[in-house]
Amino acid sequence: MKFTHLIFLISIVLGFSGCSLKNVQEPSDIFQYQEKGDELLDEFENELKAEEIYDPFGGYNRVMTSFNDGVYEYFLKPVSKGYKAVVHEEIRISVGNFFNNIYFPQRFVNNLLQGKFKNASEETGRFVINTTIGILGLFDPAKSYFKLVEHKEDFGQTLGFYGVGSGPHIVLPLFGPSNLRDALSLYPDSLLSPVDYDDRSYWTLTDTWLEYTAVRTYEYVNTNSLDIERYEEMKKDAVDLYPFLRDIYEQYRDNQIKE
Amino acid sequence: MNKIFKKALLLFSILVFAQSLVADDKVELKEHFLKKIDEVVLIVKDNSLSKNDRNGNIIKSLSPMFDFELMAKLSLGNTWKQLASNDREKFIDLYVERMKQSYSSKIDAYKDEKVEVKEIQQPKNNRIALLTDLVSKEEKLEIVYKFYKPKKKKSDKDIWLIYDVEILGVSILKADKAQFKEFLQTKNISELMDVLAKRS
Numbered sequence: 001m002k003f004t005h006l007i008f009l010i011s012i013v014l015g016f017s018g019c020s021l022k023n024v025q026e027p028s029d030i031f032q033y034q035e036k037g038d039e040l041l042d043e044f045e046n047e048l049k050a051e052e053i054y055d056p057f058g059g060y061n062r063v064m065t066s067f068n069d070g071v072y073e074y075f076l077k078p079v080s081k082g083y084k085a086v087v088h089e090e091i092r093i094s095v096g097n098f099f100n101n102i103y104f105p106q107r108f109v110n111n112l113l114q115g116k117f118k119n120a121s122e123e124t125g126r127f128v129i130n131t132t133i134g135i136l137g138l139f140d141p142a143k144s145y146f147k148l149v150e151h152k153e154d155f156g157q158t159l160g161f162y163g164v165g166s167g168p169h170i171v172l173p174l175f176g177p178s179n180l181r182d183a184l185s186l187y188p189d190s191l192l193s194p195v196d197y198d199d200r201s202y203w204t205l206t207d208t209w210l211e212y213t214a215v216r217t218y219e220y221v222n223t224n225s226l227d228i229e230r231y232e233e234m235k236k237d238a239v240d241l242y243p244f245l246r247d248i249y250e251q252y253r254d255n256q257i258k259e
Numbered sequence: 260m261n262k263i264f265k266k267a268l269l270l271f272s273i274l275v276f277a278q279s280l281v282a283d284d285k286v287e288l289k290e291h292f293l294k295k296i297d298e299v300v301l302i303v304k305d306n307s308l309s310k311n312d313r314n315g316n317i318i319k320s321l322s323p324m325f326d327f328e329l330m331a332k333l334s335l336g337n338t339w340k341q342l343a344s345n346d347r348e349k350f351i352d353l354y355v356e357r358m359k360q361s362y363s364s365k366i367d368a369y370k371d372e373k374v375e376v377k378e379i380q381q382p383k384n385n386r387i388a389l390l391t392d393l394v395s396k397e398e399k400l401e402i403v404y405k406f407y408k409p410k411k412k413k414s415d416k417d418i419w420l421i422y423d424v425e426i427l428g429v430s431i432l433k434a435d436k437a438q439f440k441e442f443l444q445t446k447n448i449s450e451l452m453d454v455l456a457k458r459s
Contacts (some may be wrong), residue, residue: 041340043331044422048432142288144402211354237361237434239454248429255428 023241028215051076054168065242071174072231076224084225094138095222100150101130101137101226102205105192110153113137114161119151124148152256155185160257169246177249285379288387288406288419295324296374303366314363321362326407326420327355333422334435338443346448353455360458371395384408387419402426 055061084092103126112118126142133141142148149228160166175186190196192205194205197212206212224231238244302316331354332339337402344349378390385408393400403425412418423432444450 017369039424040330044329045336047431048333048423048436053437094332096329153347178305233365236364237357237431238438239382239451239458240438242439247434251433252427258428 006207021188026035026243049090053246054166055246056168057170061169061171061246062242064173065177068174068176069241076221077228080221080224080228083221084228086224089226092225094220095219096226097130097134097140098137098197099219099222101127101134102194106155107151107153110155110158110189111151111194113158114153116151116153119153122148123151155188156182156253157257159185160253166250166253169250171246177245179250180232182253262395270441284408285381285387289376289379291417291419292324292389293374295321299366304456317366318359318363320379322359323415323417324419324421325358326416326422327351327358329420329422330357330358330432330435333432335440336436336440338439338448341427342448346452350434350448350452350455351453357455357458361380400427 026128088150104123108120108123108127111116111117111123125146126148129142129146129148130140132141143150164181166182169177172178172181172183190198191200194203195207195212195215197202197209199207234248235241297318299317302313302320308316328351331351332400334354335342335350339347372393372395373392375392376389377392380388380390382388387406387408389404389406391402391404393402404421404424405425406419407422408419409416413420423430425431439451442454
């Protein structure tokens with residue numbers, strides 16, 4: 001009798017300590033082990049079934065991917081390397097911080113549009129702290145001292161949040177992989193950005209396409225100089241660059257929208 | 260009466276105990292995973308080793324946790340079933356080699372990052388996902404390791420094996436599947452293997 005009591009007690013203790021950690025399991029799952037070659041593969045096949053990416057512009061996209069890759073290899077990469085050699089890392093980080101800070105309105109509005117009020121208020125806190133204590137956004141004391149992290153949101157994510165599908169995949173010149181939803185979203189986002197391509201009734205850093213391209217290129221070179229290996233490393237895993245980048249982009253965006 | 264009561268109690272105990280065993284899988288796997296990470300960190304920080312030795316040791320330490328073979332099969336999707344057996348072997352070898360290369364070059368870039376397990380999910384009895392953050396000074400990188408439990412434990416492998424890794428929501432397996440599929444629409448398997456051979 002005592003022995004049974006002991007087992008009972010032990011199992012209860014173990015059982016409850018485990019319960020807080022485990023999900024409820026469906027009994028049918030227990031019978032799902034089937035490892036006879038192809039059956040195991042079939043089981044995974046269902047799990048890994050990715051939605052086919054809608055790609056009516058595949059031919060054009062492939063050409064544009066090679067073009068962008070060429071621009072990167074023969075222009076942006078050497079320029080980034082030269083820039084990296086000349087400008088100290090601390091300065092490059094500060095330049096990155098500066099750009100990040102002036103894109104605050106875009107992040108703020110898109111957080112609000114998605115009802116993420118806490119994130120929007122954190123963004124506001126970051127902007128106020130970094131613009132003042134952080135000297136026009138050159139430094140990021142909001143993150144290092146106040147533990148306020150960035151919440152990146154753009155209009156494409158806002159549309160996705162409300163269930164707008166991505167539409168066909170489109171590779172944009174210079175900008176790289178995108179899709180119809182995200183490409184169209186560049187316009188509303190540009191209205192909230194001090195770096196834009198049009199003459200607005202309010203102050204912006206750039207007013208023409210030429211100025212816009214120059215500033216955005218500089219911003220890109222600066223960001224890229226901080227991690228030149230990133231694209232190279234990614235490319236090493238590609239057997240066929242276009243579908244590889246396309247799939248990575250769409251998966252990445254879906255994940256951003258889910259968050 | 261007393262006997263029936265005893266039996267019922269024993270049965271109940273066994274049921275509860277069995278459940279707690281399943282729950283322990285998650286904790287055990289997490290601990291095992293973190294131990295492996297610590298092992299790798301030690302190798303990375305060992306400056307006495309040459310770069311090649313270091314990468315070799317890292318791969319030796321991590322290999323039992325990965326089912327590269329399964330990843331190779333899954334990356335081909337339905338095409339796998341149509342392959343002749345010598346092509347199958349060749350493809351697996353090439354894919355595994357590519358994975359190892361890609362992994363060690365990525366770990367090479369590893370500096371002072373820390374790995375934190377932030378959530379453990381068990382969507383099915385034989386599937387566990389570890390949601391981790393790779394934390395560096397600048398940023399957090401979300402990496403999900405997906406494990407499955409083969410029915411029979413493989414001799415040189417762990418009980419739970421990684422079959423996919425998701426970095427910032429991008430599944431390595433799905434990305435490979437997409438590009439292999441597109442490649443094979445216009446070219447054949449031996450051309451794909453040629454490209455893989457050239458890469459590694």
